[in-house]
Amino acid sequence: MTTAVDSGHSGVAGRTPARIGNCSGFYGDRLAAMREMLTDGGLDYLTGDYLAELTMLILGRDRMKNADRGYARTFLRQLEDCLGPAKDRGVRIVTNAGGLNPAGLADAVRALADRLGIAVAVAHVEGDDLLPRADALGLGAPLTANAYLGAWGIVECLAAGADVVVTGRVTDASVTVGAAAAHFGWCRTDYDRIAGAVAAGHVIECGTQATGGNYSFFARDFPDLAALAHPGFPIAEIHRDGSSVITKHDGTGGAVTRDTVTAQLLYEIAGARYANPDATLRVDSITLSADGADRVRISGAKGEPPPPALKVSLNSLGGFRNEMTFVLTGLDIDAKADLVRHQLESSLTVRPAELDWALARTDHPDADTEQTASALLRCVVRDPDPNTVGRQFSSAAVELALASYPGFTTTAPPGDGQVYGVFTAAYVPAHEVPHLAVLPDGTRVTVDAASETLELAPVPEPDVALRSDSGPTRRVPLGTIAGARSGDKGGSANVGVWVREPAQWSWLAHTLTVDKLRELLPEAADLPVTRHVLPNLRAVNFVIDGILGQGVAYQARFDPQAKGLGEWLRSRYVDIPEELLE
Template identity: 35%
Template sequence: MTNGHTNGTNGAKNGSSSASEAKRPVRIAGASGGFSDRQRAISSLAKLDVDAIVGDWLSECTMTLHGAQKVDNEKLRMEGKLLEEPAGLFDPTFLENLAPALPDIESKGIKVAVNAGACDTQLLTWVVAEEVERQGLSLKVAYVEGDEVTDTVNRLIKQGDKFVSLMTGENLEDWGYTPIFAQCYLGGAGIAEALKNGADIVICGRVADAAPSVGVGMWWHGWNRDKDWDEIAGSLICGHLIECAAYVCGGYFSGFKRLMEGCHNLGFPVASLYADGSCAIEKEPNTGGEVSVGTVASQLLYEIQGPLYFGSDVTANIEGVVMTEEGKDRVRVTGVKGLPPPITTKVGMTAFGGYQAEFHVYICGLDLEAKAEWVERQVRYSAGDAVKELSCFKFSLNGYCPDNPRNQDVATCDLRIFVQTKNKKLVDKSTLDVPGFNRWCMDNGLQGCPGWTLGNDQRQSEGKVYYEYYVSLLPQTEVHHRVVLPWLNKTLDIRPSTEMVEYPRDQPSYETSNAVPLKSFGPTTRGPMGWVVGCRSGDKASDANVGFYVRNDDEWDWLRSILTIDKIKLMLDEEYVGGKIERFEIPGIRAVHFLLRDHLDRGFNSTSTYDTLGKNVGEYLRAKWVDIPNRFLARGRF
């Protein structure tokens, strides 16, 4: 089957589609949700009936690490210590993913738009162009720039801009760290312009995860970016649904147990994006997983912040989203409403944080809390005055011994000792080098608690550099968004929308209206909420979002009535750190969403917790016990 536009015959490609062509949706395949995704993606998807392939390779983790390395490289270059050209600061796996697919991409006229360029977008463009030439192909490769804004941020700081934190509400000057690199989020308008001017492959840096789909939709359907808000907002949510690849096809899905057959090879998604902004999500054929209202709702709830989903091109209101199963592995998504884009875009700032290290002691069996306290008292005594220079000195006992354990491993728990400091060298010749912190822990082995055991790999106890990450807002008028078309020796400036609006920092938050008395649901059984409730959670810097959903209408009345803000605080138990919690509802998918402000101990690169990405907040809460109506349990568990 052809795509209907091989060799550039589709009207949309030329910016003047016929009425019949304009009605045809553009088919967009989602090839990557991050650097840890499978490498077969682009090659497999290029063999399908698709018009475009998009992918996301960036995260706050990779932005921070690439940015910090770019600063280090420049410092070494200025000092004459950079003896050879360093590796490109783009995603190192991207070319391996793309190269096998290039012949199909050219022969079938498929467009590609990705953000794998990270902090070296131009260099990745040259690398891709060289591979195209090596294979004897004629694909045109463009790139988008303007996301690196370090100089702009520094200038605005000097001019008095407070750069208020999106998470904590504090000013940048109160953060305690100095930004060394800043990168902002671009939208899809530059991608659309590149495609309009004949690009086949568009390499981007920090465009938003969903921006490639927005750009493809703008180009294909010819939407007016200053007034077609519903349509562009629909493309933003379409992009959000496929930006994490197999997530929408069963990855991270609460109902995963029914997908065990084929879980070794979940399908990648293909979205049909219609001219009205609605979309239909399907999956790659002959693969594992599924596309259902459950899997699509789960992905919609991932990493959102409230009823408004902001992009640089548009603001999408998702409270009215409706999902309908149109057939096996096909879900139609409608009801997204569009609003003008915000006057600002998100900007992430990286700073040197200091050094961190960790040591693990394994303890087993009975009296685990007492054993952990024994170890902690001894290690703190060994640290002496060095404790005063630590910004974080944390002991966490992870795991538990079940009653009458079936084997020794399940009875063994991890006591993690975690430290952070701005200076690797501490007082009294103490240090995070080995020996140093390592010895504070090691010295106590023979006066340890019963069963004290160390792991056989001590590399984590050597201090390593970590970075802090700060998220704020930058006026879109301060961003120099540009598209470079090398084959034309041409650069195009991409203006912001003429209709931008200022939105408040906090989104609408509310409890349910007309709550149903819980006793009206009949007899109950006490057990984990996750028996009947699905959930999805994620991170945005130190904020955690968590969305809950159910499968039936009467369960929805129960869910929205039981899940109040106070109930979530109670369920969080010791995990509740006192931050603000915001709540809203999406009735069309029977979901209640919460935003936990400043919940995650900073973010991926600096957190002292296991849950570096907030992905386990939801699974923790699903495990909490509530009174579940028996009639819900009779229908079967997730």
């Protein structure tokens, strides 16, 4: 079927800019953010991102209990308070809170509007849920199977007059791209414009991470920590050519700076090509520049046709998991750990399929508190049988209480094993995935797959001029001059590292190699690591494959989403030329 955007939307194509705010970065974000964004300043559109790989698993289990669920119920709580203000201000809402049941959430929004006596047009996008066809598509038998759709179903809904558009699993940037494309009447081959909106959407999708949240230089840039007590949520002012300004409402907390925007651009990406279903953004083409207080301009974005396949998020139930953490205090920490490990493993009548130990040396010599004199020994078990990792395991640990190392104690009482999930990514040809816009009047519009595609290919690493470092160096933490942001990509993690000054950039590019990263992060020593160089951002981005096992819910490490991985890297000591430290 011919999509609405193909007609050009001549009636709206001249409007500029589109002010698009975001009020949610995850399922559980600040509940008051929707009202704050509606009342603190003018917007054209308000988006909300509620979905993540782990969220889809949570919603999948929710749907198992009740087939009418499977969506982010907090969105309805927010909308009960905010639907009236949004309607009065002419702000149109686009959200992926529909999760596994966008039609159900759309119906719930209509029921809410009727109860409140507010006339709103509600539409939704569906087709991403591939679970009924999972086996036929070669995806096995997962709990959830959802393709990442693009923006054009959202465009259809907005073009039909929807005040609220609910989607299932679209890419995080698609809610922003859809709003911008509808606002300006972009065509599907406007790749540079779409790529610019992808960049803007990627920056604002995680809410306050663009305005000072989770920001490496917070202690330096926010000496008055009260400024970060309640950061404002971000706004993208997108122009017709795809360029944008990232900002926030006046008077709100936090800040928008080149560095806060750089940090978010590096979050959960891979290389210089950032694929989306509607265009591939060349991250290496982006230029950032100051545009006033709390205003950063994103320009120069280049786009390419999207890849021919859509990514599919697969969540499965992996089995059952349990853990016990032993507190080891004072002297002979290693010997105490060896003793309890030998005792527990010897006492198990059935050995779990997986049994992992990790000793965190949080103890300090001659400590002045018992807590700082203690280390933590963590034992994690996984098995398909809940009994193997249930009381049989945790009770065996507790039974050692009077028979093991001196000072025996644990952080929690024995408990039953809990279900854990496994995430895997798959890819399905885009033409195999239905993409349907269900308009406010119930009309169902099919959105065709992209007719022009381009396979993803790595971008050769660009040359970076080597500076001559003949002066003295000082051994200090890498984070003295470098910021970082890290996150999860299924079982892999990314760590983006950037510097502020041009003089520091050559040093970073030539110093922080794959081998150096493996040296600084021993957990990555035996894992595949890929480095990507982004000169315009003065950044290098690393993808570490397999460091998170089988995804977030698998909890392969104590930081299962790799959120602190970049900060660990920043804390590692390296030799930095003194002139770069000034």
